Amino acid sequence: MKFNLSEDQALLRQSTRDFLTSEWPIDKARKVMEHDDSGYAADEWARLAEMGYLGLTLPASVGGQGLGAIELAIVLEEAGRACMPGPYLDVVLAGALLAAAGGQDALLKDLAAGKQLVTIARSDSAYASEATTVTHLAGGRVRGTKYFVPFAAAADALLATTPEGVCLVNGPFDVTPLPTFDLAQRFGEVRFDHAATLIGPPILLERNDHLAAVGAAAMLLGAMSRCLEMTLEYVQTRQAFNKPIGAFQALQHRLADMMLKTESTRSAVYRAAWCFDTNDADTALACAAAKAYAGDAARLVCGESIQMHGGIGFTWELDLHFFFKRAKTLEQHYGSTEVQLERALQAAGF
Amino acid sequence: MDLQLTETHLKFRDELRAWLQANLPRPWRDELRDPNATEDSLMALRRDWQRKLYKAGYLGMGWAKEWGGRGATEVEKSIFDEEIARADAPQILNFLGISLLGPALIHHGSEAQRRRFIPPMLAADEIWCQGFSEPGAGSDLASLRTSATLDGDDFVLNGQKIWTTFGPWADWIFVLARTDAKDRHGGISFILCKLDTPGVTVRRLRQITGESEFGEVFFEDVRVPRANLVGQIGEGWRIAMTVLGYERGAGSLAFSVRFGRDLAQLAATCRELGRTNAAVREKLGRLLVENEVMRANGIRTLANFADGNKPGPESSIEKLFWSEFDKRFRETAIDLLGPGGQLVRTSAEARRDVDWTREFLWSRAGTIYSGSSEIQRNIIAKRVLNLPTDGR
Numbered sequence: 001m002k003f004n005l006s007e008d009q010a011l012l013r014q015s016t017r018d019f020l021t022s023e024w025p026i027d028k029a030r031k032v033m034e035h036d037d038s039g040y041a042a043d044e045w046a047r048l049a050e051m052g053y054l055g056l057t058l059p060a061s062v063g064g065q066g067l068g069a070i071e072l073a074i075v076l077e078e079a080g081r082a083c084m085p086g087p088y089l090d091v092v093l094a095g096a097l098l099a100a101a102g103g104q105d106a107l108l109k110d111l112a113a114g115k116q117l118v119t120i121a122r123s124d125s126a127y128a129s130e131a132t133t134v135t136h137l138a139g140g141r142v143r144g145t146k147y148f149v150p151f152a153a154a155a156d157a158l159l160a161t162t163p164e165g166v167c168l169v170n171g172p173f174d175v176t177p178l179p180t181f182d183l184a185q186r187f188g189e190v191r192f193d194h195a196a197t198l199i200g201p202p203i204l205l206e207r208n209d210h211l212a213a214v215g216a217a218a219m220l221l222g223a224m225s226r227c228l229e230m231t232l233e234y235v236q237t238r239q240a241f242n243k244p245i246g247a248f249q250a251l252q253h254r255l256a257d258m259m260l261k262t263e264s265t266r267s268a269v270y271r272a273a274w275c276f277d278t279n280d281a282d283t284a285l286a287c288a289a290a291k292a293y294a295g296d297a298a299r300l301v302c303g304e305s306i307q308m309h310g311g312i313g314f315t316w317e318l319d320l321h322f323f324f325k326r327a328k329t330l331e332q333h334y335g336s337t338e339v340q341l342e343r344a345l346q347a348a349g350f
Numbered sequence: 351m352d353l354q355l356t357e358t359h360l361k362f363r364d365e366l367r368a369w370l371q372a373n374l375p376r377p378w379r380d381e382l383r384d385p386n387a388t389e390d391s392l393m394a395l396r397r398d399w400q401r402k403l404y405k406a407g408y409l410g411m412g413w414a415k416e417w418g419g420r421g422a423t424e425v426e427k428s429i430f431d432e433e434i435a436r437a438d439a440p441q442i443l444n445f446l447g448i449s450l451l452g453p454a455l456i457h458h459g460s461e462a463q464r465r466r467f468i469p470p471m472l473a474a475d476e477i478w479c480q481g482f483s484e485p486g487a488g489s490d491l492a493s494l495r496t497s498a499t500l501d502g503d504d505f506v507l508n509g510q511k512i513w514t515t516f517g518p519w520a521d522w523i524f525v526l527a528r529t530d531a532k533d534r535h536g537g538i539s540f541i542l543c544k545l546d547t548p549g550v551t552v553r554r555l556r557q558i559t560g561e562s563e564f565g566e567v568f569f570e571d572v573r574v575p576r577a578n579l580v581g582q583i584g585e586g587w588r589i590a591m592t593v594l595g596y597e598r599g600a601g602s603l604a605f606s607v608r609f610g611r612d613l614a615q616l617a618a619t620c621r622e623l624g625r626t627n628a629a630v631r632e633k634l635g636r637l638l639v640e641n642e643v644m645r646a647n648g649i650r651t652l653a654n655f656a657d658g659n660k661p662g663p664e665s666s667i668e669k670l671f672w673s674e675f676d677k678r679f680r681e682t683a684i685d686l687l688g689p690g691g692q693l694v695r696t697s698a699e700a701r702r703d704v705d706w707t708r709e710f711l712w713s714r715a716g717t718i719y720s721g722s723s724e725i726q727r728n729i730i731a732k733r734v735l736n737l738p739t740d741g742r
Binding site for chain 2: 005263264278290349
C-alpha cells in the first residue's frame with residue numbers, strides 16, 4: 001500500500017507543473033481569459049496535444065498515452081493550480097465517452113491531435129436541474145436545445161445526450177453564448193436540428209459521470225491549494241498592529257480549517273481516482289463524495305482567501321477572483337453538489 | 351499510488367475477523383441496552399474482553415513480543431482497530447494504560463519498570479488512569495502545579511488532578527508533576543503512583559451522560575518511591591507529548607466504520623419512519639460524504655504507514671476532522687429522529703438500534719479531550735503551516 005505517487009506519476013506532476021509554469025503563467029492565463037473571445041489559446045491547444053495531454057487517458061491505438069484517472073487527476077490538479085483556461089477537462093471527458101462507445105478511432109485520433117474539438121452537450125435547462133426542453137433523437141436527427149454546452153462556439157463536433165442515447169453531432173452549430181463570471185470557461189446554448197449518429201446507450205454516461213466528478217474535484221483541489229498558498233504567503237508578509245497578520249489566532253484557526261479541507265479533498269480525490277482505475281466496488285460513492293466535498297471545500301478556501309487579503313482581495317488586479325470564480329463553475333457543473341449527494345445516497349443504498 | 355491491502359494484510363484481517371466472530375459474545379450496542387447493565391457490570395465486561403484479546407495475542411499490537419506484544423506493523427494495528435469497530439467490540443478496560451503508558455514505558459522507562467508494569471497492564475490486573483489535567487491546567491497543560499518533591503528515596507506528591515479518565519476504576523495513575531517550579535516545560539516529571547497509597551483520594555465526577563468514567567484525584571503528602579519515575583527528572587513533558595501523539599495518531603478508518611454503520615442505521619430508520627423528503631436526504635447525503643472523506647483520510651494514513659512513514663503533526667488534522675464530524679453527525683441524527691431521538695435508552699420507546707442520546711452527549715467530549723479542537727488548530731497553524739506565533 002502506498003498513497004504517495006509512483007516515480008512515473010511524480011514525474012508527470014513535475015513535468016506538468018514545469019510545462020504550465022512556462023506555457024501558462026498566470027499573466028498569460030489572465031490575458032487569454034480577458035481578451036480572447038474563444039476562452040482559450042489555439043496555439044496553446046496545439047501544444048497540449050503535442051505534449052500528449054489531450055490523449056492522456058486514450059489508448060495508444062489512437063495516439064493516446066493509455067493512462068488512468070490518477071494521472072488525469074494529477075494533470076487536472078496542476079491545471080487548476082495554474083487557472084488554465086480552456087476546454088481541457090471537457091475534451092478529455094468527450095474523448096472518454098467516445099472511447100467507451102467504440103468505433104470512433106478516426107475522430108479520437110483527431111481529438112488527441114488537437115485537430116477536432118469535441119465536448120459533451122448535456123444540460124436540458126438553463127437553470128434548475130429540471131429539464132425545460134428535452135433533446136431527442138428521431139429519424140436520424142437530433143432536435144432540441146442544450147444549455148451550458150462547454151466551448152460550444154469552438155466545437156467541431158458535440159456529443160448530445162438524449163433519452164435514446166449519446167449522439168455524435170457534427171458542426172457547425174447555432175450557438176448563443178452564455179457568458180458567466182468565470183472567464184476560464186465558455187458556455188453556449190446550442191439549438192440542434194442536425195443529422196446525428198447514435199454512438200451508445202445512456203448507460204455509457206455512468207462511468208463518464210464518475211470520471212467527470214473526479215476530474216472536476218481534482219481541478220477544485222488545484223484551485224484551493226493555490227489560493228491557500230497565496231494566502232499563507234500574504235498573511236506572513238502583511239503587517240497590522242505591528243505584527244504579520246498570520247500571527248493572529250483568529251486567522252490561524254481559519255487557516256488550519258482551510259488546510260484540513262484542502263488535505264481532506266486531496267485524500268478523497270486520489271482515493272476516488274484509484275477506485276475508478278481499479279474498478280473498486282466503492283467507485284460510485286468515492287467519486288460522488290470527492291466532488292461534493294471538493295465543491296464545498298473550495299468555496300470555503302477560495303472565499304476565505306479573498307477575505308484574508310482584505311481590500312486587495314476584492315480587486316480585479318489580484319488573481320484570486322479567477323480561482324474563486326472557477327471554483328463556483330466547477331462546483332455547479334460536472335454533477336452539482338445536489339446531484340452528487342443523491343448519487344452518494346444511491347450508491348450507499350440509503 | 352496503490353491503496354490495495356497486500357495478501358499478508360488480507361490474511362491477517364481474515365483471521366482476525368474469524369476470531370472476532372467466534373469470540374465476541376455480542377456487540378457492544380447490545381450490551382449497552384441490556385436492561386440489567388450497570389456501569390460496574392459494563393466495566394467488568396470490558397475487563398473480561400481485554401483478557402480474551404490478551405490471550406489471543408491481540409493486545410499491545412505494536413509492541414515487541416518481548417513485552418507481551420505482537421510486534422505488529424502500523425498497518426496491522428490500523429486493520430485491528432478497523433475490525434474491532436466493524437465487529438462493534440467493547441473498548442478494553444485498560445485503554446489508557448495500553449495506549450499511553452505502555453508506549454511511554456517502552457520508549458522511556460527502565461527495564462525494571464517494563465518488567466514490573468507491562469504484564470499486569472496487558473492482563474487487566476492493574477488498571478491505569480491518566481493524571482494530566484488539573485483545575486488550573488487544561489489546554490495549557492504546562493502550567494500544571496501538582497508538585498513532586500524529592501525527600502530521601504521518595505517523591506512527595508501534593509496537588510490535584512481532574513478529568514482523570516478511568517480514575518474511579520483504576521488501580522494506578524501516571525502523573526505529570528512539577529519537580530522544578532522555575533522551568534515551565536523542563537520542570538515536569540512523569541511519575542507512577544498507586545491509588546491506594548496513603549494521602550490519595552479519588553472522587554467520582556458525574557459526566558453529562560450521567561456516567562462517571564472520569565473523576566478527580568487529590569494528592570496530600572503522598573510518598574512515591576523514586577523508582578516510579580519514568581525517564582529522568584524533568585523529562586515528563588517530552589514523554590507526555592510523545593504519548594499524546596500516539597493517542598491522536600490514527601483512528602479515522604475505525605471511526606468511519608463506526609459512524610458508517612450508525613449512519614446506515616439512521617438512513618434505514620428515516621426510511622422506516624417515512625422521513626424521506628429532500629431536506630432529510632440532503633442532511634443524510636452530507637453526513638455520508640463527510641464520512642467517506644474521513645475514510646479516505648484514514649486510507650491515506652494507512653497507506654502512508656505501509657509505505658514506511660511515521661505519524662506527524664498531520665494527525666491533528668485527523669483528530670480535528672473526526673471529532674468535529676462526530677458532533678455534527680450525532681446532532682443531526684437526533685434532529686432527524688424527531689422528539690423520540692432524545693429518549694434515553696431505558697425508555698421502552700427508545701430506538702433499539704443505536705443509543706442515539708448517549709452518542710449525542712458523548713460527541714461533546716471528543717473535541718475537548720486529548721487536545722481540544724482549539725489546540726489541534728494551533729498545532730496545524732504552527733507545525734504544519736509554520737505560521738508565526740502571536741508574541742512576534
